Amino acid sequence: MNGKIIVITGASGALGRVVVDMAISRGAIVAAIDHASKTPASTVKLFQIGDIDLSEAAQAERAVAVAVAQFGRIDVLINIAGAFTFETICDGSNDSWERMHRLNLLTALNxxxxxxxxxxxxxxxxxVNIGAIGALQAGAGMGPYAASKAGVHRLTETLAAELKGKVTVNAVLPSTIDTPANRRDMPDADFSKWVTAKELAEVILFLASDAASAVTGALLPVSGRV
Incomplete structure (x- = not known):
């Protein structure tokens, strides 16, 4: 990753922070895009771009333009920005479906x-996009989230075909990620079976590396020890 200019969306989240730190530790320079307006100070290796709603195409274009103006180029885009909701169809509303569509699919698309x-x-x-194993076969309460992540899978495959031979496009499909929020929401789960953010970051950065130059259009499950 040495010397690569990497744009990472959702950079202040539990997974985003790990990917940012790991990329920098391997010699990359990171433009960190996030919805949060308050971000840590920028450094030589980390340039913060806050207060960006990537579900709006114009804001995505502005954020990328700022990164290019700062560094002169972009080598890698890692789309981590997203969200999760658990809601059954009968008890829910269209609002959740629209929110998941905007936060998970439109952010990556834009x-x-x-x-x-x-x-x-x-x-x-x-x-490199973030899909979900849960989008391969959705369970109860997973409808809005799984539908949006299935859209990310199709986006990945389409872009890989359209950019073949020029830009590689892949997605990782994690199961439950071991984060503080997930532990709070599922206190009775066996955390040892979940994939850690560090494990997932390793796979993400492999797909972003020169070593993965022959890999494109892949939807790679990262399922922990389930």
Whole structure:
């Protein structure tokens, strides 16, 4: 990853922070895009871009333009921005479906569309998305989330086909990630079976690396020890 310019969305979340730190530790320079307006101070290796709603195409374009203005290019886009909701169809509303669509699918779509011209100019352009194993076969209460993540899977496959030979596009499909929020929400679960953020970050950065130059269109399960 040494010297690569990496744009990471959702950078202040539990997974985003781990990916940012790991990428920097391996020599990358990171533009961290987040919805939060209050972000840590930028450093030589980390440039913070806050107060961005990536579900709005114009804001995604602005954030990517700021990153390019700062560093001159982009080599990798890692789309981590997203959210989760658990809601049964009978007890829920369309609001949840629309929210998941915006936060999980439109964020990845808008950031990718804004970054593609710059990734095409890189000699090693990469896009890595975050899908979900739960989108392969949705269970009760998973409808809005699974539908939006299934959209991320199809987005990944379509972009991989459209950019084949120019930019690789892949997605990791985690099961439950071991985060403080998930532990609070599922206190009786066996946490030892969950995938850790560090384990998932390793796979993400592999797909972003030169070593994965022959991998595109992959939907790679990262299921922990289930």
């Amino acid at each position: 950031a990718s569309r804004a970054a593609i011209p710059h990734l095409l100019a890189s000699k090693a352009g990469r896009i």
